[in-house]
Amino acid sequence: MTEHPAPTILVLAGKRDGKLDPLAERAGVCHKAVVPIGGRPLIGHVLATLEQAWADARIIVSIHDPAILEQVEEVQRLRAAGRLEMAKAQHGIVESVEEASKRAEWPLLITTGDNALTTGNALRALHAHGMDAGADVVLGLARREDIQAAHPDGQYGFYQFKDMAISNCNLFWLRDPRAFSAVEAFRSGGQFFKNRSRIIKAFGLMNLIRFLLKLETVDGAMERLSKRFGVKVVAHRFEDGRLAIDVDNERTYRVTEELLEAAI
Template sequence: MTDQPTVLILAGKRDGTLDPLAERAGVSHKCRVPINGKPLLEWVVEAVGPAFPDAKVLISIHDPEVIADLPSVVALQAAGRLTLCAAQAGIVESVEHAIEQAGGKSAFPLLITTADNVLAESDYLRDVHQAALAGDGDAVVVLSTREAIRAAHPDGQRRFYEFSDAAISNCNVFWLRSPKALRATEAFREGGQFAKNRARIAKAFGIINLLRFRLGWWTLESAFKAISRRFGVRVIPHITTNGAFAIDVDNERTYGVAELLLKARKG
């Protein structure tokens, strides 16, 4: 297995609609919304490139022309490392289509992130991949705790998944070892964002698992064991101690938080 993954960046429009931040900025895709002088996507590609200097990079987007002039995109294309993939109707469909475009089985291991994950850094992404390779999971979900996120910024996240031993939020980074691990992506067939839509938890993970979650019976470990049984693959959490990595640009509030943290890094 290669020591570098294929990297997939999801940059499409959620549900095919115009994001409020994109509308405010006067752009057609959220990934082109400027923050600290650069589009959201530019920050992510600039983290991915140095993290995996020889890796193939896939960008899933509805209109590839929208990002054709971004310096990081131009550089990856010139190096022969970039494949632009047409975003599909949903997240899972977009992932499946991108994998097919990248050669199917040869696209694995696959690291997936999103174009609004502007606080991701090269060392962090590389550490996630190396830890996942060394572990025994088929799929890895990157998480951070409420305490770590609030330490990064007290308003970084407002919704958390509450377990008996931890409150966590996801970091929009997912790792798949092989095609078998795609079973785990079925949880996102209806769009994800489970903290905002508990009905999706029931549909993705089953009503009994939802009840266990709501009643606080689960530890984080027992929850992931149940998820693994549900999808027939071993899904494990990777906990990052830097809570900033759980803050993506999802709305006006998190845009402001991310902008502040990016400025602090520069300073």
Template sequence: MSDPINQQKVTALIMAGKRSGVLDPLAERAGVAQKCVVPVNGIAMIERVVSQVSACDRVGAIRIVAHEPDEIAQQPTIAKLLAEGRLTFAEGKFNIVDSVFSGAEGADFPLMITTADNCLVTPEGYSEFIGKCLEAEAGGAAGLARKEDVRAADPQGQAKFYQFKDGGYSNCNMYWLGSEQALSAAEIMREGGQFVKFPRRIIKAFGLMNLIRFRMGTGSKEKLFDQISRRFGIKLVPVVVSDGHYAIDVDNERTYAVTEKILKRREGDAAAG
């Protein structure tokens, strides 16, 4: 007897936008127009992510949300998927939430959302996240990695962690929207979702008492997500993934160096070849 959960395909949204009017320092150094096409160990970040997402057997259609698609469309895997009709572009907007809405327009749910700088997530990592979201019957979800797993992947990979009663966790830039109704939860990401750096965003999204519990590390992640679920009227769950590498993305020169170091361990040094 077939398992409908294992057979279900999801739509992948890959967020590849750029800040309006600002050239990212990594892009400037690499001589490209946007960060997502900066090469890491010889391959553009967006090309890496699309290759890994498209190799995940749980992913069907792929949408790249971007402000400047032409530069992205020249990447070989992306060009091939465009020609096959499996991949399309959606227009990037001025903030992450409106960009998610743009990417979701007309898409088949559920949606798995990732970012163009998630260079270390493998097809198995995406499959694990999608499977856990489906098994939990999640309306919305966020991927988290344990602090000890992130540190094991690389001690310099992440500097700050969300602290809960059962330990520290890092965001993996993997999100889940189970239905069109769950788009309301995308409002959580409206200012970038950097809650560790900007506590007022927790107050705005979740309330003052949750900020206090969050800062003291006395609340559980499950309780926090349950309270958010009640606020938005959908089931939101934290999904803990097994590999700490998935929490390391390319934000700046430090994390670029960490990511490239890890990729060279996996693949060999492209420059040396």
């Protein structure tokens, strides 16, 4: 595998719809990012992994109120090393990425503040795939079989393609600003995949029909998306099913806690 200069890493940690997350409310904290799990705040696990993935990668955390993270040990350490800065989270995912990207050097590797099971190997593999494949956008995915092998309760929702059922790993890679054309569909955030009209507008009716009828392979779907958006979109399939498990609710909190303990 060719060694490439480190990307800028963006951690999305904004509040969805500005509301207090139920896990944060249960834990008695003001933000999901600082919910304790496995002996440290949730985002602390993510930042510790990013810190080790590359010795010199810049890290940007997108959050509505940076003061929330002032007492997080990993934030203090990375800031002292000159490696971490904050960006103001916006009202939607794409808007938050655009705002943060003003401070970034490309490529941009994106993850989330609740992705506690991600690994340095996964981050480096995603970056290398994007660089070596000449891609504009890379989506990190895992197969249903690998996720269920990691933990039977790790993930219940999957996207079924002709060749496999997959789930995303909250790991994305963008080569440069041109890649925004492929994520434009997600502007304004919200529950995108529950809104059929937004899906049709973004991906096209025939593409949607092929997906619903399971007529498309994962790679075939990436080729169709590439043609629609005019940028090269590729999938990177991880064998480590843990990567598709993030902390979304009580169930995935329990699963993540169990897997963190097992890794010690």
